[in-house]
Amino acid sequence: MRIKNSSFEHHAQILEVWEKSVRASHHFLNIQQIDQIKILITQHDYFSHVQLFxxxxxxxxxxxxxxxxxxxxMLFVDPQYFGQGLGTKLIQHAFSLGVNAVDVNQRNPQALSFYQKHGxxxxxxxxLDAEGRPFPILHLKRKNDEIYNLENQVLQQKLQPCYSIDH
Known part of the structure; x- marks a missing residue:
């Protein structure tokens, strides 16, 4: 599976994926809130304001x-495909385009963990969220690649204790 550029003709399918994913993962939102956000997405044509893949x-x-x-x-995966590496594939593509920031709802620990795992x-x-609702937002930035790579190397190594020998 490869990543493709999205166009206006894909917006309806993208909205379906968004809705399925949100209903499966955003348990802090009730049905009315999800429906209200969906209306905002279509009324304000949110998808046309971002580069979609x-x-x-x-x-x-x-x-x-x-x-x-x-x-x-935004980054959403159809819940039928959760845990299959699609989010990782999309985030790696985003990194290749220079992306280094994301906002995450504090009440979405799975998303927070996913982004932390990716540096x-x-x-x-x-x-408050962007619409002024009481949903705290965490602003995340990607660690410097050199620091991130070094930290991962240290975490992956099994460090041996150092002993000082005095003669």
């Missing part, structure tokens, strides 16, 4: 990401 299987979109400048604005760390926190 998607992954297809049998001509059906199963995962997508939306990027703006150096930030991931992001929290740099700030907002009490």
């Amino acid at each position: 998607h992954i297809e299987l049998n001509q059906q979109i199963i995962a997508f990401t939306g990027l703006a400048y150096e930030k991931i604005e 992001f760390q929290q740099i700030a926190r907002s009490e």
Whole structure:
């Protein structure tokens, strides 16, 4: 499966993936809130304000990401394909395009863990989301690649204790 550029003709399928994914993973939102956000996405044509990329299987979109400048604005995977590396594939593509930031809802620990696993760390926190709702947002930035690679090497090594021998 390769990553493809998305266009307006893909927006309906992308919205379906968004909705399935949100209903499966954003347990802090009730049905009315999800429906309200869906209306905002279509009314304000959110997908046209980001650079969209998607992954297809049998001509059906199963995962997508939306990027703006150096930030991931959205990354969603059809829940049927959770845990199969599609999010990682999309985030690696985003990295290749210079992305180094993302915002995550504090009440979505799975997403926070996913981004931390990929080298992001929290740099700030907002009490309200972009629409002014009481959903705290964590602002994440990717660690410097050199520091991230060094930390991963240290964590992956089994360090042996050092002993000082005095004669």
